[in-house]
Amino acid sequence: MHLFPASPDLEEPCDTGRYQHLYANQNGWKSPSFSIHHIYDEKSGFISAMHPFSGASLSWDNKGDLIALGTADGVAVRDVLDEDGLGSWRAEPPCDMEEAQHSVLQSVAALPEQVLAAGSDAGAIQFHRVNGDTVHLTHILQACSAPCVDLQYCQAANKLYSIHDDTFKMVSPTQRNTLQVVDVEQQAFVARATEFSEECELLCFAPVGDTAGDWGNELIAGAVHGSFCLTCYSTGLPSLCYHKATTATAALCMFDLRASINMVQRFGTHHRSLYPRVCCARGTYIFTSHVGIPVCVWDRRCMSMPVWEEQQLGNFSHGYPPQMPFKAPLRAATHSALYLSLDDGGDQLVGRAENGMLWLWDLTATLGWQQRHSHGSQGSWHDRASSQPWVGDDYFSDWPQQLGAWPCETSLPQTYIQNGGSFQLAGLCTETDTEFELEYVTVAQLEL
Numbered sequence: 076m077h078l079f080p081a082s083p084d085l086e087e088p089c090d091t092g093r094y095q096h097l098y099a100n101q102n103g104w105k106s107p108s109f110s111i112h113h114i115y116d117e118k119s120g121f122i123s124a125m126h127p128f129s130g131a132s133l134s135w136d137n138k139g140d141l142i143a144l145g146t147a148d149g150v151a152v153r154d155v156l157d158e159d160g161l162g163s164w165r166a167e168p169p170c171d172m173e174e175a176q177h178s179v180l181q182s183v184a185a186l187p188e189q190v191l192a193a194g195s196d197a198g199a200i201q202f203h204r205v206n207g208d209t210v211h212l213t214h215i216l217q218a219c220s221a222p223c224v225d226l227q228y229c230q231a232a233n234k235l236y237s238i239h240d241d242t243f244k245m246v247s248p249t250q251r252n253t254l255q256v257v258d259v260e261q262q263a264f265v266a267r268a269t270e271f272s273e274e275c276e277l278l279c280f281a282p283v284g285d286t287a288g289d290w291g292n293e294l295i296a297g298a299v300h301g302s303f304c305l306t307c308y309s310t311g312l313p314s315l316c317y318h319k320a321t322t323a324t325a326a327l328c329m330f331d332l333r334a335s336i337n338m339v340q341r342f343g344t345h346h347r348s349l350y351p352r353v354c355c356a357r358g359t360y361i362f363t364s365h366v367g368i369p370v371c372v373w374d375r376r377c378m379s380m381p382v383w384e385e386q387q388l389g390n391f392s393h394g395y396p397p398q399m400p401f402k403a404p405l406r407a408a409t410h411s412a413l414y415l416s417l418d419d420g421g422d423q424l425v426g427r428a429e430n431g432m433l434w435l436w437d438l439t440a441t442l443g444w445q446q447r448h449s450h451g452s453q454g455s456w457h458d459r460a461s462s463q464p465w466v467g468d469d470y471f472s473d474w475p476q477q478l479g480a481w482p483c484e485t486s487l488p489q490t491y492i493q494n495g496g497s498f499q500l501a502g503l504c505t506e507t508d509t510e511f512e513l514e515y516v517t518v519a520q521l522e523l
Contacts (some may be wrong), residue, residue: 076349106362106417107128107476109400109499109519112156119147122514124193127155127501128185135189140497141193142516145180146491150203151517152208155518156497166205176440184235186227186259194223198239202262214262224351229282232291233259234332234451237371240275242301242314252276254296256332260425263455268330270298275326278314278351283329283375284358295375297347315366315412317347325349327361327373342378346371350412351487356421356438369426370436372456383441383456387411388475395432400519401479404430414487418430418494423510428503435492441473480508482519 116122124145128278131138138424140155149168162431178195183310185191189205190213198221202214221241228235235257241250254277256266270277280296299314300323307316324347329340350364361373370385388411413426413434422444424436443454455473481488481504490502505512 080299082279097408106523107457107478108402110522111401111517112200113504114142114143114144114153114516114518115221115513116144116146116148116151116515118512120511121147122516123147123486124180124183125489125491125503125516126183126185127493127502130497133185133187135185135187141185142501143185143517145183146191146517150180150183152191152210152231155501156520166208166210166473168210181222182226182237183316183373184228186228186235187230187233190259191233191258192226192228194226195413196222200235200237200257201223201225203240210263216257216262216264218255218267219250221250223241225279227282228259229291234291235259235263236280236282237296238296239276240278242299252278254280254294254330256397266332266337270326270328271338271341271464272298272326274300274302274323276301276327278349279353281353281355281361283355283361294332295353296328296330297349297351297353297363298326298328300324300347304417310409312412314351315410317349317366321347321348325365327353327363327378329375340378345372346392348412350414352414354415354417354424356417356424356442357395358400360421360425360438360442362415362416363416364426366410366412368506369411369413369428369434370415372423372442383459387473388428395478395479399477399479401433401481402430404432404480405482406430408432414490416490416492418492420494422494423492425490425492425500425501426475427481427483427490429488431482431504433478433481433486433490433500434503435476435478437473437476485514487511501520 096150102226117415122144127142127332128398130141142153142155152166178197180195183277184192191203193201198219200216203210205433221239223237224240225238225310240254242252250268254268258265275298277296282291283293283295285452303313303316303320304318307313308487315383325344327342328338331339340387346365346521350365354362355361368384369388374382380468408428408430413428415426417424422439424433441454441456451510484505498518502517504515504517
């Protein structure tokens, strides 16, 4: 999603680079504006998981942009947008609720041929088939009782990946966190893996690979030491606890399904905390977030140290630009870690803070994919990491775009970005002004 042209020199607004300087010098460019609408579950007012997807790419009858929702009644599907800006088509669970499972759905994913997968807090993976305007439960896989916190489908390999997290339940004895692979055609488990160190547990994962043959066979997973303090546990994300020994660092683990052993590489980081979210751009660059570092960039070709670490972004309740597409956050964030998400092309990275603040990075500039770049062909993150510290306004030349805040108080702030199509941003939000907390999905479409 290339919002604006930019310039390394203020006298040449047609070049690429520092769009922040263009705003500051009033040369005619303005901040992006979005049209926004909300998607609610009218029955329960509860949405625990979401996943936008393209119906055309998965051979659905509805070829538009759709969104799968995990609600209190089961799985639902909606149109992301129509001409009126509202979801026109929807598929809901049966009204008699005979097929409903009494569990909270923590993850959802869309599969080919009108099928949805949902992971529950009981560890089951449910398969639902969309038939007209209803969704019917067809199959359940139960391999462990740990909550299924993430599901990701890889179309190239026709595999569904899941991770089951039982680390922080504080119930003894606990089972190991498990990364599992499901054959979508057979709807059966074909592989499973755990962290080989018994002191560490897997938390999150992302498919990697730079060719059609590799894509879907290699996974990068984040692992964290299992110790934590009660103060960090009470915040809801004990993996962000850094009150532990300096040797109890987080790790990035590489898995290859074609190998005789699942884990083929393990790289230690210098961070003791890890946000339960990792993503990979173009099969090469890996992005993680930690309690004191919003964005940490790794190159899988050389994992001895990060390519770049974005320092404190200032997630405070004041000091934001007066003109942002969305409202300013109402409070300060309690930590600097972000929920990270990439668009399909790997060109845009969006991070969402604990207080809902959204930050947008243009990776074509920071990692050097633009044909012309003001600081060389490598990208500003490479240049800044390998040269003397920048001074003056140069330090902020690749500062992320500040979009404003979408509040999310009760769940992980799930956020997705799309490059083109009918929408650009979608995120899970919480409305706290009502008597009861209400979960809903916010969808933003860029207005050109």
